[in-house]
Amino acid sequence: MTTRPAPIGVSARSLTKAFGTDATALDGLDLEIRAGAITGLLGRNGAGKSTLLELVAGFDRPTSGTLLVDGEDPFENPVTAADTQLVREGGDTFDSEPVADTLSWYADAREHWDADLASGLVAELGVDAGTKVEHLSRGQRSAVGAVIGLASRAPLTLFDETSIGMDAPNRATFYDALIADYAAHPRTIVVSTHLISEIEQVLEDVVVLDRGRALVSGSADDVRAGGLTLTGRAGEVDLVLGGREVLARRDLGPTAQVTVLTSPGDELAGRARDAGLEIGAVGLQDLFVHLTRRSGASAKEES
Numbered sequence: 001m002t003t004r005p006a007p008i009g010v011s012a013r014s015l016t017k018a019f020g021t022d023a024t025a026l027d028g029l030d031l032e033i034r035a036g037a038i039t040g041l042l043g044r045n046g047a048g049k050s051t052l053l054e055l056v057a058g059f060d061r062p063t064s065g066t067l068l069v070d071g072e073d074p075f076e077n078p079v080t081a082a083d084t085q086l087v088r089e090g091g092d093t094f095d096s097e098p099v100a101d102t103l104s105w106y107a108d109a110r111e112h113w114d115a116d117l118a119s120g121l122v123a124e125l126g127v128d129a130g131t132k133v134e135h136l137s138r139g140q141r142s143a144v145g146a147v148i149g150l151a152s153r154a155p156l157t158l159f160d161e162t163s164i165g166m167d168a169p170n171r172a173t174f175y176d177a178l179i180a181d182y183a184a185h186p187r188t189i190v191v192s193t194h195l196i197s198e199i200e201q202v203l204e205d206v207v208v209l210d211r212g213r214a215l216v217s218g219s220a221d222d223v224r225a226g227g228l229t230l231t232g233r234a235g236e237v238d239l240v241l242g243g244r245e246v247l248a249r250r251d252l253g254p255t256a257q258v259t260v261l262t263s264p265g266d267e268l269a270g271r272a273r274d275a276g277l278e279i280g281a282v283g284l285q286d287l288f289v290h291l292t293r294r295s296g297a298s299a300k301e302e303s
């Protein structure tokens with residue numbers, strides 16, 4: 001009988017990864033990825049998500065700073081590599097062989113591989129295991145990645161844009177399988193994605209990378225609690241805001257809706273309630289768009 005593996009965490013301190021003098025993908029990143037949680041790794045194009053995941057998987061070495069996976073340096077480390085499964089777009093498969101060959105390679109390589117889960121999920125995602133990988137569509141290739149990531153049951157599983165190209169029913173199947181398998185076999189899962197609103201309910205923790213640094217990180221609930229919307233008569237809304245920074249504003253006739261950042265102890269919500277304004281939550285996707293746009297604008301002003 002194999003014992004159930006313990007989930008493992010990741011810690012980065014002043015982590016920097018530069019590619020020559022052209023690009024600094026990670027720029028002094030400080031970060032904790034909680035063991036045993038599903039973390040969403042969010043960020044605009046080029047924010048450094050794939051670079052971070054490849055460092056965590058031990059495929060590359062940081063330029064400076066510290067990166068620890070389960071307390072160890074992951075670079076070319078066979079101990080952490082055995083516990084880590086990175087699923088990258090269009091990679092890590094035997095392209096000129098049938099899908100079944102790739103799956104049987106992982107079955108041999110991965111200690112906790114679940115063959116029944118793999119074959120069930122391949123069928124559910126509509127992939128023919130007899131087809132050569134190079135003959136699959138982009139979405140079908142992504143589906144094979146999803147199967148490898150889930151059936152490996154690695155204590156640290158990293159999905160880098162795995163849902164890319166998958167159609168909506170297959171993405172739903174992937175998310176459902178991820179939640180069900182995580183519930184039955186808790187482990188550390190990191191999901192890098194641009195499809196924030198559809199995966200929001202799956203995420204327990206969230207990290208927003210912005211130009212190689214963590215702009216926001218924490219529990220998804222705490223991150224969400226960092227913003228709110230106020231809706232009401234425009235004059236009342238402006239009075240309650242009192243000149244405070246607004247992330248987004250929509251005016252519809254006499255009514256205005258604004259999105260603002262907030263923090264514990266902020267009296268804004270109380271003032272809004274007293275003024276009869278409607279207070280709403282901000283979804284992660286909206287908050288992400290506002291925060292990363294604002295950060296991009298202030299970077300332009302500084303330069």
Ligand SMILES: Nc1ncnc2c1ncn2[C@@H]1O[C@H](COP(=O)(O)OP(=O)(O)OP(=O)(O)O)[C@@H](O)[C@H]1O
Nearest residue numbers: 019023024025043044045046047048049050051052
């Ligand atoms: N091998 C490389 N050589 C040179 N620059 C690189 C290399 N890999 C990544 N970069 C640069 O590092 C930065 C971060 O890239 P990365 O792929 O990590 O971003 P990402 O957040 O995954 O982006 P996306 O959402 O577009 O996939 C980008 O500016 C990219 O051009």
